[in-house]
Amino acid sequence: MPEWTHIAVRSIVAVAVLFLLTRILGKKQISQLTFFEYVAGITLGELAGFISTDIGAHFMLGIAAIAVWFSVPLLFELISLRSKRIRELVEGKGTIFIKEGKVLEENLKKERYSADELLGRLRKKNVFNMADVEFAVLETTGELSVLLKPEHQPLTPKKLGIAVGPERETQTVIMDGSILDEPLAAYGLSREWLLTELEKIGVTLENVFLGQVDAYGQLRVDVFDDMLQLPQASQKETLFATLKKCEADLALFSLATEKFAAKRMYGRCSEQMAKVVEAVTPLLKR
Structure with a gap:
């Protein structure tokens, strides 16, 4: 077998093995890593590269090394799920930098953080005033x-005493001009309803790049033709205005009639x- 073919085969096998092991280790391996996960991830990558190109080395010895470096992190991860002490040993503990509005300089020194680095991290959280x-x-x-002081936290409907309706996931029902039946069925809607909307x-179906249905059953689309102006959905606004008009009409009828029974009824x-x-x-005005 030619050398390049040998290397190609070894590389494909190494990639397949590494991909499988990474899938087993889970999403933590591709998110923010702890120290242990960082070391394990680098070593697994190095081993995969080594067994792919070093033809003189025994292939199965490299696979065995990868298996060990895979098994140890997986074992520690399973143990740490059950033991807080092991979890703190493997993953470490969080370090408080600011408490009750005061910077803890000793903790900054412990983690070798300068004041400039702390301010930079705060700016990444859209906090430009440490106070x-x-x-x-x-x-x-x-x-x-970062937790902001109460007076600097954003307002929410709960803080304002406003009740809001439940929120459901927006479903993508059209993609690249094709109807997606499963998301459509999740809202109990049909193709006929979609085509009517x-x-x-x-807008024709073929001209729709992306179409989504929100929690209130409103269809919003983005079309391939960027010059095409689409009418804004106004079902909720129309319904709210109609209800307000009914309320006003009933009050007006009550004032207009002279019959006591009718006035009372209206x-x-x-x-x-x-x-x-x-x-x-809360459902219509949002």
């Missing part, structure tokens, strides 16, 4: 987690409609 930080910790993966906005209906509008506002 805004309540708590910051350097995680075992090297990522800096496309007809409403005057007034009661207006109050009920107002409660309906209040209940659906």
Whole structure:
């Protein structure tokens, strides 16, 4: 067998083995790594490269070395799931850099972090004023987690006392001009409904690059023809306006009639409609 063929075969086998082992080790191997995972990942890559090109070395000896370097991290990972002490030994512990708004200089020195590096990490978290930080910790993966002081945290509907409706995953139902039946069925929708919605906005299926249905059943599309102007979806706005109009009409009828029974009936209906509008506002005004 020619040398180049030998190397090609060994490389293909090494790549296949390395890919399989990485899949078994899981997504942590390709995310932010701990010290142990970092060392294991580099060594596995080096071993795979070595057995691919060193024709003089026995191929199975390289596979055995890879198996050992695969088994040890996997074993420690399984043990660390059950033992906090082993987990801290293998992965380390987070280091607090800022606590109650105060920088802990000793911890910075322990991790060999300068003030400039800390400020740079804060800027990556969109924090440009250190006085805004309540708590910051350097995680075992090297990522800096930051908690802002309450007055600098972004507002949420909960803080404003606003009730919001449940959110569902947006489903992609059209891709590259082809209908995806499984995501469409997940929302209980049919191809006929989809084609009708496309007809409403005057777009053909073949011209749709990407089409998505949101949690409220609204179809939003992006077309291949970037010059084509699409009408904005307004079902929610139209429904909300209709409900408000019904409430206003009932109140107007109550004021217009002179009959006591009718005035009372219209007034009661207006109050009920107002409660309906209040209940659906979080779903329609977002």
